[in-house]
Amino acid sequence: MPCRPDFHGPHPRAGPCLPPSVLENRDGLSSTISRLRELTQDGDYAYYIDIAFFIADLPLPAERTAPQWLDGEQATRERWRELVTARRDFLRTRQ
Structure with a gap:
């Protein structure tokens, strides 16, 4: 089940991108990034998109305003x- 970023208080959260990245769930991550793009389309908090790509170790999209x-x-x-x-690493040592 994909995590979905949502508004929490005055701004969206990038944190939901972390679990799919940790678990290497590319479908969940893609869904989460898409939702995050929707939430930041007005330009506010657009740097969250960069953070999501950093978390996922993906190249940054070309069409963005670089923070x-x-x-x-x-x-x-x-x-x-x-x-x-x-x-x-933590999850692997617990198995």
């Missing part, structure tokens, strides 16, 4: 990917 990351795009991508990798 200014404090530490740069690559460092930000690596931090988000570390979350996925750490969670995957």
Whole structure:
């Protein structure tokens, strides 16, 4: 079952992209990213799309407004990917 980002308070959440990425569920991830695009189509919080692509380790879409990351795009991508990798490693050790 795909996770669906939704509005929580004043902004959407990118967090639901993490479980499908950890579990390597590409269909769930695709569905989640599509929903996130719908929620950010007015331009507010559009950087959540970048975060979702970082989490999934996917190339960024060409048609986007690039945010200014404090530490740069690559460092930000690596931090988000570390979350996925750490969670995957944790789940593997519990099996």
